[in-house]
Each structure stands twice: as C-alpha cells, then as structure tokens.
Amino acid sequence: MLQQAKTSPRPSPKPSPSLRDLFTPKLVTVLREGYGLPQLRADALAGLTVAIVALPLSMAIAIACGVSPDKGLATAIIGGFLISAFGGSRFQIGGPAGAFIVLVAATIERHGYDGFLLATMIAGLVLVLIGFLRLGTYIKYIPHPVTVGFSAGIAVIILASQFKELLGLTLAGPEPAALLPKVEALWQVRETANGATIALAVASIGLIILVRRIDARLPAFLIVVLAATLASWAFGLPVETIGSRFGEVPRGLPAPSMPALSLDKVLTVLPDALALALLGGIESLLSAVVADGMTGRRHRSNCELVAQGLANIASPLFGGLTATGTIARTATNVRAGAIGPVSGMLHALFLLVFMLVAAPLAAYVPLAALGAVLAVVAWNMAERHAFASILTRSRGEAAVLLATFLLTVFRDLTEGIAVGVVLGSFLFMHRMGELVAVERHASLGMEDEADAPAGAREAYDSGRVADPDIVVYGIAGPLFFGAAGNVGAILERIGSRPKALVLDLSEVPFADSTAARALLSIAQETTRRGARLYIAGASSSVRRVLAHEGLKVPLVRYAASVAAARDAASRALATL
Incomplete structure (x- = not known):
C-alpha cells in the first residue's frame, strides 16, 4: 500500500474582509480614529498648500486640452472633493492630470466637448463597476516598463503641445492633437513666433528651476505665474493671456447639466470612455501607491476606484474634465503634513474660494507662463533615469518599454498600454518558464x-x-x-x-x-x-x-x- 500524501498543518486563513471593510472611505476611518482641532489645523495648512500648487496647474492642463481654464478649476473642485471624501487613500489629491492631456484633446477633437463629457461620465461608471467587482487589485500588475514607457510618451506629447504657447505661434485653425500633424502644423507657422513670448517663457522656466533650488517647499508654479503676470502688465509685453484668448474666467461653478445622450452617441464614444477609465484607474492607483510609500499607510484600491468613478460622473455635470489622482499634488499633500482626506476636501474648497474671489485676475495671466509650467511638468513626468535604466538592464524589458513609448507617441495611448502589457506578460511567462x-x-x-x-x-x-x-x-x-x-x-x-x-x-x-x-x-x-x-x-x-x-x-x-x-x-x- 502506498502512503497517502501528508499535508503539513497550516495556519488558519485570515477571514476575508467584508464589503463594508473594503469600501469604507478613508475619511470615515480617520474620523473614527479621533479627529480634533490639531488634526484640522494640519489638514487646513496642507490643503491650502496643495491648492496653491493646483491653481495654476489646473488652468494650464485645461488650456493644454484645448478648453478654457475654468474647466480645469471645476475638475479640481468637484472631482478633488469627491475623490478625497469617498476614496480609499488618506492622502490622495484628485483633479485634472497632465497624463490625460493627449487623450482628452483627441477625444474632444473626435467627438466635440459634449461628446467628451459623455465619454467621461461613461468612464466614471466603468470605474465604479471595476471597483465593485474588485478588479482594482489587478491594475497593479501592469509591468513597470509599461508605466515608464507611456509616461515618457505622454511627456513628449505634452511638451510638443506647449510649443505654441512657449513660442507664441499663431495657427489659422485648431491645433491637431496627434503629434506628427501637430509638429507639421506648428512648423508651417514658425515665422509667427513672438520674441517677447519666447523671452517670457524662458525666464519662467528658469525661475521655476531657481525657486525649487532655493527651497523645494515653495510654490514655484504660483510664484512664476504671478511674476510673469506682473512683468507682462508692468512692461506692457505683447503676449497672449488667458483673457485675450478665453475672456474673463467666470466666478463660481456653472449650474449642473447633462450632456446630450443617445444610444448612437454612447456607442460612438465608448472606446474613448474605456481608454479614459483605464488611464484613470492606472494613474489614480499609482498615485495612491506613491502616497503609501511616503507614509507607510495602505490604501483600499477598489474603494479608490469607486471614488474616482463618482468624481468622473459628477465632474462633467459641471463642465469639468476627467479627474484622477495626481501624483505630484498628492506628494505635496503628504510633505505638507496632511493627516487625512480632509486636506483634499479643503484643497477643493480653497480653490472654490479663489475662483469666487480672484477669477477676474486670471485673465491677465500670460499663456507663456502656463506653458512653462507644463513644460516643467512634462520634463519631470518623463522618468528619464528609469527609462535609461530599463534600456540598459534587460533586452526584453527594453522591448516592452520602447513598444509602449513609440506607440503612445505615434499611435495611441491605449494601443501603447495594451501592446506593452501583452509583451510584458509574454516576457514574464518566458522568465517563469525558465525558472x-x-x-x-x-x-x-x-x-x-x-x-x-x-x-x-x-x-x-x-x-x-x-x-x-x-x-x-x-x-x-x-x-x-x-x-x-x-x-x-x-x-x-x-x-x-x-x-x-x-x-x-x-x-x-x-x-x-x-x-x-x-x-x-x-x-x-x-x-x-x-x-x-x-x-x-x-x-x-x-x-x-x-x-x-x-x-x-x-x-x-x-x-x-x-x-x-x-x-x-x-x-x-x-x-x-
């Protein structure tokens, strides 16, 4: 008789978390732990710090997407508040993100702004569904070369999209969203470059670098925008401003309204909606992971995706853009001493106060200064050291990286991510097989x-x-x-x-x-x-x-x- 296979005793498995545990917002957790005046004071200071960073950045991202700056502020206010109030991260700051510029601009170009709003709402519903199906856990399995590749690709396109503002070029029609047609269109009007705009842009980039070297805690973006605005007003510089292109920024949010809805329209925008949902899920969870690494806390990925979905359902009702967790603003929130999600909610309220009180002043902001802000954002987004490291470390990972990067730049972000994930999966299976x-x-x-x-x-x-x-x-x-x-x-x-x-x-x-x-x-x-x-x-x-x-x-x-x-x-x- 053969002996029966013996099984060694194993520790009792931990009980599976309940739905309540999985989807309880971190705001509730923080309040349960005890929240008093000292915590509120710390969160208020952190929220104000982040709002100062988010103010110029939100407007710059909206303009880069081809819409008026108030759309970016509405996204940061509505989306940012909901992401913090219902999210699964203590420190996540939501709002418009530079990673979305390419996809948002292309969606608006294909379907108009009303079609884009519908696509964003559908993306929100998809994110809510992904969260409740507990699929958020799997997003973390996207290979690192893929995230570095599409981040670098997006950075290249964002930088290219700012040439018009940095050089003061004048286009006869709308600026193409795709890279090669964009570069071709800008090259054809190179004679329209404005010397004053170029000088202001170069000075703005230089001042951002200088301020950060003096003290990284200073709000370099806001300082540069204010300095450029004062310089253009004091010297009467012939540069384009927010007011000259978009008119006065409205005080406050518009009344909520639904975009046009029909079955044909839903089917038309569905591919773009899925792409927005995919990128939103990746970006938000990456941001939450960064916050975890800085604080030692753990986020609830599926709860975070549900909050992202709710934010993207609500933001379009007020004319806003796609909202997601933002890595730079979240890191700023952590470094500013935030205690919990209240800081993110206060950041949104501070932005609303700025909009109510100082919106008319935004009309004097030079677009070259906002272009400089996004140029620096693109430079930091490129992850140059990680890119070079992957290229020299492994031929397989280098192939995944380059495929994702090149497809993102020259084809489409969704194709870049999809192909990169497939190649990364084959590489992983090959390595596992060799083990x-x-x-x-x-x-x-x-x-x-x-x-x-x-x-x-x-x-x-x-x-x-x-x-x-x-x-x-x-x-x-x-x-x-x-x-x-x-x-x-x-x-x-x-x-x-x-x-x-x-x-x-x-x-x-x-x-x-x-x-x-x-x-x-x-x-x-x-x-x-x-x-x-x-x-x-x-x-x-x-x-x-x-x-x-x-x-x-x-x-x-x-x-x-x-x-x-x-x-x-x-x-x-x-x-x-």
Missing part, C-alpha cells in the same frame, strides 16, 4: 547516452545507483503552460529501460491544466511501455489539478515522498 528546473536525483536509471549529462553515466557505472530500473526526476518551480513544453521535452528523452518513473513534485507550488496535460502524455507513454509512473510529494492543490486532467490510479500512483515512491516501485517490480 522551472527538471533534475535527476542521485538514483538514476539508464538513459540514452547522447542525452546523459556529464557524470550521469559514470554514476551508474560506479555502482552508486541503487536500482537501474527506477528513474527519479525532480521538478522545481511553477508548473504552468509556459513551462509545459520544456518539462515535456526533457521527460520524453528518458530511455526505454526504466520500469518505473518517479516524479518528485514537492518543489512545485502550483500547476495548471496545460502542464497537467503534458504530464498526462508522459504517463500514457510510460504505461504503453509497460512501466509505472509515481508522483511524489505533490501538494493537495497540485494533485487536484492533475487528477482533473486524468492523472488518476492506475495510470499514475501518488506517494507522500520520493522514498515512499521508490519503496512502492521496488515492491511492485519484485512481483513481476
């Missing part, structure tokens, strides 16, 4: 001499092999479809002499159906030759997969260990 080792134990049987590794034949001839009719192979690593071909090829090279084959699977953490089918072929061939197959040390989960694919008695026999399998094989062979 699976198939080795022969000390007691080896005869095999084809041509296939024998160095020393194997000598071991047999020297008498160190106990029984030449029993062959023992050990498999170590995940036995999945990526490794099935290699494992099958190695095992099929076993010579015809052994009367018993023992497979030691004690080092196999899991197996899938494809690998089980490969072992089934080995078992059938072994039985056809009149030999016996023993599987030793397989865990209960691995045994279930093997049995489901047909690896059952009498085709195969299971043993708790290699020693038990050898003893059983010896007794069986002695009766023949």
Whole structure:
C-alpha cells in the first residue's frame, strides 16, 4: 500500500474582509480614529498648500486640452472633493492630470466637448463597476516598463503641445492633437513666433528651476505665474493671456447639466470612455501607491476606484474634465503634513474660494507662463533615469518599454498600454518558464547516452545507483503552460529501460491544466511501455489539478515522498 500524501498543518486563513471593510472611505476611518482641532489645523495648512500648487496647474492642463481654464478649476473642485471624501487613500489629491492631456484633446477633437463629457461620465461608471467587482487589485500588475514607457510618451506629447504657447505661434485653425500633424502644423507657422513670448517663457522656466533650488517647499508654479503676470502688465509685453484668448474666467461653478445622450452617441464614444477609465484607474492607483510609500499607510484600491468613478460622473455635470489622482499634488499633500482626506476636501474648497474671489485676475495671466509650467511638468513626468535604466538592464524589458513609448507617441495611448502589457506578460511567462528546473536525483536509471549529462553515466557505472530500473526526476518551480513544453521535452528523452518513473513534485507550488496535460502524455507513454509512473510529494492543490486532467490510479500512483515512491516501485517490480 502506498502512503497517502501528508499535508503539513497550516495556519488558519485570515477571514476575508467584508464589503463594508473594503469600501469604507478613508475619511470615515480617520474620523473614527479621533479627529480634533490639531488634526484640522494640519489638514487646513496642507490643503491650502496643495491648492496653491493646483491653481495654476489646473488652468494650464485645461488650456493644454484645448478648453478654457475654468474647466480645469471645476475638475479640481468637484472631482478633488469627491475623490478625497469617498476614496480609499488618506492622502490622495484628485483633479485634472497632465497624463490625460493627449487623450482628452483627441477625444474632444473626435467627438466635440459634449461628446467628451459623455465619454467621461461613461468612464466614471466603468470605474465604479471595476471597483465593485474588485478588479482594482489587478491594475497593479501592469509591468513597470509599461508605466515608464507611456509616461515618457505622454511627456513628449505634452511638451510638443506647449510649443505654441512657449513660442507664441499663431495657427489659422485648431491645433491637431496627434503629434506628427501637430509638429507639421506648428512648423508651417514658425515665422509667427513672438520674441517677447519666447523671452517670457524662458525666464519662467528658469525661475521655476531657481525657486525649487532655493527651497523645494515653495510654490514655484504660483510664484512664476504671478511674476510673469506682473512683468507682462508692468512692461506692457505683447503676449497672449488667458483673457485675450478665453475672456474673463467666470466666478463660481456653472449650474449642473447633462450632456446630450443617445444610444448612437454612447456607442460612438465608448472606446474613448474605456481608454479614459483605464488611464484613470492606472494613474489614480499609482498615485495612491506613491502616497503609501511616503507614509507607510495602505490604501483600499477598489474603494479608490469607486471614488474616482463618482468624481468622473459628477465632474462633467459641471463642465469639468476627467479627474484622477495626481501624483505630484498628492506628494505635496503628504510633505505638507496632511493627516487625512480632509486636506483634499479643503484643497477643493480653497480653490472654490479663489475662483469666487480672484477669477477676474486670471485673465491677465500670460499663456507663456502656463506653458512653462507644463513644460516643467512634462520634463519631470518623463522618468528619464528609469527609462535609461530599463534600456540598459534587460533586452526584453527594453522591448516592452520602447513598444509602449513609440506607440503612445505615434499611435495611441491605449494601443501603447495594451501592446506593452501583452509583451510584458509574454516576457514574464518566458522568465517563469525558465525558472522551472527538471533534475535527476542521485538514483538514476539508464538513459540514452547522447542525452546523459556529464557524470550521469559514470554514476551508474560506479555502482552508486541503487536500482537501474527506477528513474527519479525532480521538478522545481511553477508548473504552468509556459513551462509545459520544456518539462515535456526533457521527460520524453528518458530511455526505454526504466520500469518505473518517479516524479518528485514537492518543489512545485502550483500547476495548471496545460502542464497537467503534458504530464498526462508522459504517463500514457510510460504505461504503453509497460512501466509505472509515481508522483511524489505533490501538494493537495497540485494533485487536484492533475487528477482533473486524468492523472488518476492506475495510470499514475501518488506517494507522500520520493522514498515512499521508490519503496512502492521496488515492491511492485519484485512481483513481476
């Protein structure tokens, strides 16, 4: 009788978190912990700091998307408040993000602004659905070369989109969203470059760098925007401003209204909506992970996605853009000493106060200064050191990186991410397949001499092999479809002499159906030759997969260990 496979005692699994635990906003958690005046004071200071950073950035991102600056402020106010109030991160700051400029501009170009608002609302619904289906956990599996590649690609396109503002170029029609048509259109009007605009832009970029070197905690963007505004007013510079292009920024938010809705329109904008949802989920969870790394806290990914979805359903009602978690503003919030989500909610309220009180002054802000802000944002977004490191570290990862980067720049962001994830998955499977080792134990049987590794034949001839009719192979690593071909090829090279084959699977953490089918072929061939197959040390989960694919008695026999399998094989062979 074979010994039954023994299972070592395991600790009791932790109870699965309830729906209430998974989707309770961090705001509720913070309030439960005890929230008083000292915490409110810290959050108010952090919220004010972030609002000062977000004010020029929100307007600049909106203008880069091809819409008026108040759309960016509305996004930061509505989206930012909801993301903080209902999100799964203590420190997440929501609002318009530079990563969306390319996608938003292209969506507006294809469907008009009303179509874009509808696409954003659908994206919000998709994010809510992804969150409640608990799929947010899987977004973290997007390979690092993919995130670096699309971030660098977006940075290139954002920088190209600011040439018009930085150089003061004048286009006869709307600026194309795609990179190559954009560059071509700007090149054709290069003679319209404005010297005063170029000088102001260069000075603004230089001042941002200088302020950050003096003290990184200073609001460099706001300081530069205020300085450029005063300089253009004091010297009467002939540069384009927010007021000259868009008119006066309205005081306050517009009344909520629904975009035009029809089934045909929904189907038309659906691909763009899915792209907005995908990018929004990636960007927001990356931002939450950055905050976790800075604070040692843990966010609730699915709760965060639900909040992102709610924000993107509400923001378009007020004419806003797509909202997401923003890495730079979230990091600023952490460094400013935020305690919890109240800081993000106050940041949105401070922006609303700025809009109510100082909106008319925004008309005097030079577009060159906002272009300088986004140029610096694009430079920082490019992750140049990570890009260079991946290129030199691994050819496989370099291929994933370059494919994502080039497709993002020259084709489409969604295509870049999709192709990058697929290539990254194949690279991962290849590496996992290489980790699976198939080795022969000390007691080896005869095999084809041509296939024998160095020393194997000598071991047999020297008498160190106990029984030449029993062959023992050990498999170590995940036995999945990526490794099935290699494992099958190695095992099929076993010579015809052994009367018993023992497979030691004690080092196999899991197996899938494809690998089980490969072992089934080995078992059938072994039985056809009149030999016996023993599987030793397989865990209960691995045994279930093997049995489901047909690896059952009498085709195969299971043993708790290699020693038990050898003893059983010896007794069986002695009766023949």
